[in-house]
Amino acid sequence: xxxxxxxxxxxxxxxxxxxxVSPAAMLTVPETDIADLGSIIAAALAHSPAARxxxxxxxxxxxxxxxxxxxxxxxxxxxxxTPEALRRGVDPFAPTEPSDVLPYGHVREDIAHALRHxxxxxxxxxxxxxxxxxxxxxxxxxxxxxxxxxxxxxRH
Numbered sequence: 842x843x844x845x846x847x848x849x850x851x852x853x854x855x856x857x858x859x860x861x862v863s864p865a866a867m868l869t870v871p872e873t874d875i876a877d878l879g880s881i882i883a884a885a886l887a888h889s890p891a892a893r894x895x896x897x898x899x900x901x902x903x904x905x906x907x908x909x910x911x912x913x914x915x916x917x918x919x920x921x922x923t924p925e926a927l928r929r930g931v932d933p934f935a936p937t938e939p940s941d942v943l944p945y946g947h948v949r950e951d952i953a954h955a956l957r958h959x960x961x962x963x964x965x966x967x968x969x970x971x972x973x974x975x976x977x978x979x980x981x982x983x984x985x986x987x988x989x990x991x992x993x994x995x996r997h
Contacts, residue, residue, distance in 0.1 A: 844892060903957040
């Protein structure tokens, strides 16, 4: 269902129709994606070229303000310690030498990319919630975990 909704969204956005994927070429679903995205969205992104194309398009739409990038850098100094500072066990939350932390200019693009990627994922979640709001499942094809399903306590 998510693949079909994503195909429609790609068509509406004028994105090139994604090629079908043969079962042999399907991507595996990384465990971190399952934890971050949930199993249904992670599987859709792994197996649906349309869902990946839509996510990429949503990522291009994200505008991350410079202030947000700088704020992330300031609040997450532990992520920007130099390898030497890490070897010495520098505490990033205590006063540090300027040479212990990677300069903002060296990490700015990586931070902006990560924030844009996270914003795109949130946009994808919102899109999917809206897109499937009008979906009516044929009887017997409801997801067993859906509280609207009469047997929502079903176990696999």
